[in-house]
Amino acid sequence: MAEKKVYSKLGEMLAKGEFILTGELEPEKTCDLSHTIQEAKEMAPYVVAANVTDSPLGIVTINSLAASHIIQKEANIEVIWQLTVRDVNKLGIAGMIMGGHALGLRNILSLTGDHPNMGDMPESKPVFDLDSATLCMLVREMVDKGTINGYEIESPPKFHVGAAANPNSNPMEAEVLKVGRKVKAGCEFIQTQVAYDLEKTIEFLTALKRYNVPVLLGIFPMKSYAMAKGFDTFVPGVDVPKDVLAKWKSIKTDYKTDKVKQKEIYDQANYEFFKPFITELKNKDLLGGVHCMAVHYPRIFPKLIEVIKG
Amino acid sequence: MIVTTKKDFEEIEDALKSYNNILLIYCGTCSVTAQCSDEKSVNEMLEHLKNAGKNVIYHQEFKEPCDFRQDLQDWRNVPQEALDKVDAFLILSCGAGLQAMLDLFDRKNIFKPIFIGLNTHGIAETERIGRFHVKCAGCGDCLLNYTGGICPVTSCAKGLMNGPCGGQLDGKCEVGKYEKDCGWILIYERLKKIGRLDLFEQLRPAFNWTDRGHQKSVVFR
Numbered sequence: 001m002a003e004k005k006v007y008s009k010l011g012e013m014l015a016k017g018e019f020i021l022t023g024e025l026e027p028e029k030t031c032d033l034s035h036t037i038q039e040a041k042e043m044a045p046y047v048v049a050a051n052v053t054d055s056p057l058g059i060v061t062i063n064s065l066a067a068s069h070i071i072q073k074e075a076n077i078e079v080i081w082q083l084t085v086r087d088v089n090k091l092g093i094a095g096m097i098m099g100g101h102a103l104g105l106r107n108i109l110s111l112t113g114d115h116p117n118m119g120d121m122p123e124s125k126p127v128f129d130l131d132s133a134t135l136c137m138l139v140r141e142m143v144d145k146g147t148i149n150g151y152e153i154e155s156p157p158k159f160h161v162g163a164a165a166n167p168n169s170n171p172m173e174a175e176v177l178k179v180g181r182k183v184k185a186g187c188e189f190i191q192t193q194v195a196y197d198l199e200k201t202i203e204f205l206t207a208l209k210r211y212n213v214p215v216l217l218g219i220f221p222m223k224s225y226a227m228a229k230g231f232d233t234f235v236p237g238v239d240v241p242k243d244v245l246a247k248w249k250s251i252k253t254d255y256k257t258d259k260v261k262q263k264e265i266y267d268q269a270n271y272e273f274f275k276p277f278i279t280e281l282k283n284k285d286l287l288g289g290v291h292c293m294a295v296h297y298p299r300i301f302p303k304l305i306e307v308i309k310g
Numbered sequence: 311m312i313v314t315t316k317k318d319f320e321e322i323e324d325a326l327k328s329y330n331n332i333l334l335i336y337c338g339t340c341s342v343t344a345q346c347s348d349e350k351s352v353n354e355m356l357e358h359l360k361n362a363g364k365n366v367i368y369h370q371e372f373k374e375p376c377d378f379r380q381d382l383q384d385w386r387n388v389p390q391e392a393l394d395k396v397d398a399f400l401i402l403s404c405g406a407g408l409q410a411m412l413d414l415f416d417r418k419n420i421f422k423p424i425f426i427g428l429n430t431h432g433i434a435e436t437e438r439i440g441r442f443h444v445k446c447a448g449c450g451d452c453l454l455n456y457t458g459g460i461c462p463v464t465s466c467a468k469g470l471m472n473g474p475c476g477g478q479l480d481g482k483c484e485v486g487k488y489e490k491d492c493g494w495i496l497i498y499e500r501l502k503k504i505g506r507l508d509l510f511e512q513l514r515p516a517f518n519w520t521d522r523g524h525q526k527s528v529v530f531r
Contacts (some may be wrong), residue, residue, distance in 0.1 A: 086468075090516055112475040115467055115485045126468060133472040134516040170480050172511070174498040180473055181513045192475065236488070237479045 007143075007158040008106035009078050010049045014189055014214050015159070019282065020289035021308050022080065022191070022216055023050040023301065027067040030058060033074070040075035042298035046305050049078040051109055051191070051291070058086070058119025065096055069103040078160070081105045084113025089129035090138065094148050097139060101157030102272035108161045109191060110135040110182075133178075133185040136161050140186030165215070167204040168197070168237045176207040183211040190281070191291040194220040194231075194238050198277055205286035214288025219279065221270040221295040221304070225252035244273060263299070271303045278307050311340040312376075312404040313434035313442040316351065317427055319358045322400065325425045329398035332359060333388075333412065334369035337376075337403035343436060346428050347371075347402040355402065368392035375407030381414045398423040404430040432464070450522055456509050458500035463517075465493025472512040474498070509528065 006012045013020045017167070023043045027036050043050055052071055054064035061067075066079040081100055088096065100108070110132045116124040130138065139161040142148055148157035163182040168174035179190060190213055195201040208215055222228035222240070225248040232240035247269055255262035281287045288310050294300060314370050326332065334355065336347035345351060350367065372384040392411075399406045401420060408426045415424065432444035447463040453471075454461060463469045467477075467485035473494030477484030481495040501510045 112468060112470065114475075115477060117467070117485045118477075128468040128470060130471045130520070131468070131470040133513055137513075137515070164476060168475055169478070171495065171498065173502075174474060174495060177498075177507065177511050178472070178474065180511055184513045185472075188465070232366050236484070 004097070005158075008049070008160055010080065010107050011014040011188075012161040013048050014288065016175065016289075017214075017309055019287070020216065021046060021293045021301075021304055022289065023047040023298075024053065024054045024291070024293045024295055025050050025071060026295040027062045027064070027071075029062070031062060033062070033067060033070050037071055037074045037295065039298050040071050041079045043301055044075055046301035047077070048289075049080045049107055051080045051082050054084045054111065054113065055087070055119070056114065056223045056231075058114040058116045058121070060119065060121055065100055065103070065105075068100070068105050069074055070114070072104060078107070079105060080107040080109050082109045082111055083135065084111045085128055085130040085132065085135050086113030086116065087124075087127055089127055091132075093130060093135065094138060094142065097142055097159065098153070098157050101159065103170040106159055108135075108139055108159050110163045110187065132163050133182050135186075136163060136182055136185035136187045144186075160188050161186065162191060163187040164193065165190050165204075165208070167195040167201045167217075168193060169204075170237075172200075172204060172306040176204070179208055179213070180211055185215050187213065189213060189288065190215045192216065192218040194235070194293055195219040196239065196241055196244070198280065201281065202284065202286065204279065205282075209286070215286070216289040216291040217278070217287055218291050218293050219274055219278070221274065221292065221294045221297060221300045222248060223294065224266060225249050227294075227297075245279065267300055267303050268283070270300060271307060274304070274307045282308075283295070311343055311434055311436055311442070312406070313444060314341050314344045314346045314404050315431065316346050317429055319362075320426065320433065322358075322427055323362050324364075326359075326364060326398060326400065330363075330365055330395040331367045331395045331477065332364050332400050333392055333396045333398075334359070334366055334400050334402070335372050335375065336401070337407050338373040338513040341403055341407075341428060343439070344442065345439060352402070355400075359400075367395050372403075372407075372411075375401065375403040376410045378410050378413055380409060382417075385414060385418070388411065391421070396422055398425060400425050400427055402427045404428065406430075447476040449517070450526070451518065455516070456512065456514065457497045458504060458509070460493060460497045460500055462493055462497065463490070464492045465496060467493075469517075473518055501529070 052068040072079040341347035433446035434442040478492035482488040
């Protein structure tokens with residue numbers, strides 16, 4: 001078998017089979033990325049790469065191609081460009097992939113994207129000319145064959161492409177088989193939705209073993225009780241365990257007069273929750289790494305490095 | 311059937327605002343089933359038009375307005391004196407019905423404004439009167455052989471070729487606040503029941519739009 005080509009640090013680490021940590025950056029409805037760049041700088045020493053989101057929940061934000069380029073350049077962090085098929089047709093996306101390469105991006109996370117109906121421009125046309133699997137196919141054709149629809153690209157792009165999966169999905173088998181399709185389409189890594197249920201996660205990851213694709217488990221360290229409660233309430237299909245919510249609530253109450261201490265305790269509580277969770281999955285050889293989806297919480301990364309070590 | 315619903319009369323009134331003598335034509339097929347051109351609906355429309363100060367000079371059912379051949383026959387019953395007076399036509403049919411009638415008007419050298427009174431939603435299953443489900447997008451490249459007979463174009467909010475997406479929760483779709491079924495979970499369940507999950511595992515290419523849409527005709531002789 002030919003040696004796998006490597007185009008990025010992420011690609012290199014995946015090829016080596018290293019256990020990796022990735023982060024997430026969520027640019028907002030603004031043309032000024034200075035806050036996100038600052039967050040990226042704080043995160044950069046700890047992660048292999050960071051995802052840059054593409055108008056999540058269908059709420060319009062600065063374009064993820066532009067944001068990815070600027071963040072990568074300004075914060076000296078490798079970016080995983082989240083590219084949804086929601087807003088642009090196949091022709092447009094092929095052009096964006098070449099543009100992304102020209103702007104120095106080397107990793108794509110292929111996503112369907114939340115329906116426009118969910119967001120702040122619900123009257124917008126839902127495109128979905130491709131889906132997350134056929135976007136992987138397009139990237140692979142452009143990168144591996146150097147063609148688009150069989151037509152030669154003079155100087156083809158170089159990208160690694162990953163996709164998403166949801167360990168909480170019910171029925172689980174449909175989700176597992178869908179991952180199989182994505183791998184068939186050329187997806188090189190999976191980043192999952194946030195999971196808190198260890199047993200279910202073990203079952204899901206065990207089922208994915210047959211596809212031999214590195215899986216980065218989505219985790220959401222909770223910066224505060226409000227964040228934990230909000231996540232539990234507003235993210236469909238993800239339940240924060242009741243004992244976790246209770247613990248975070250008690251931290252909120254017990255340390256309300258000492259905010260510095262409160263932060264330390266929250267960080268430590270995240271460590272204590274995620275360390276055994278991740279260690280168990282790692283010991284079972286079910287994970288290729290961890291993807292931290294907690295945005296605006298860069299101070300947790302030194303702790304997360306401790307979580308994934310050992 | 312082709313499922314239609316009634317436009318708000320305000321929109322129709324606005325379209326007709328410069329015209330007084332109206333000739334009303336209504337579908338005798340699908341739109342009757344959809345209760346948009348049945349007797350009660352036609353009487354309601356006549357009442358609305360009267361209240362809006364319009365003079366309905368003539369009205370007639372056309373058996374199947376989308377069928378040009380049938381239109382030629384039905385046209386014979388439209389009296390010449392009505393055509394002499396007419397300012398505008400109002401049609402209660404699907405969009406194909408009105409446009410077939412345009413061809414008829416061209417043939418008859420009638421160049422008067424023609425307006426539609428209904429909205430057309432698609433090719434639908436009739437569960438019962440008042441419950442219609444759009445099942446077919448008429449895309450010209452039927453995928454039902456791969457999906458256990460359930461169309462991903464009409465049953466998936468995103469029309470995905472490889473679903474489900476991350477927006478399904480316990481078999482329900484994010485679009486519409488998890489009240490409607492996720493089309494791809496329906497496909498999965500159907501294929502599982504008939505022992506054909508091998509089809510679910512197949513990676514489907516992106517839809518080929520080459521031959522879809524623009525001024526499409528089916529001509530075989």
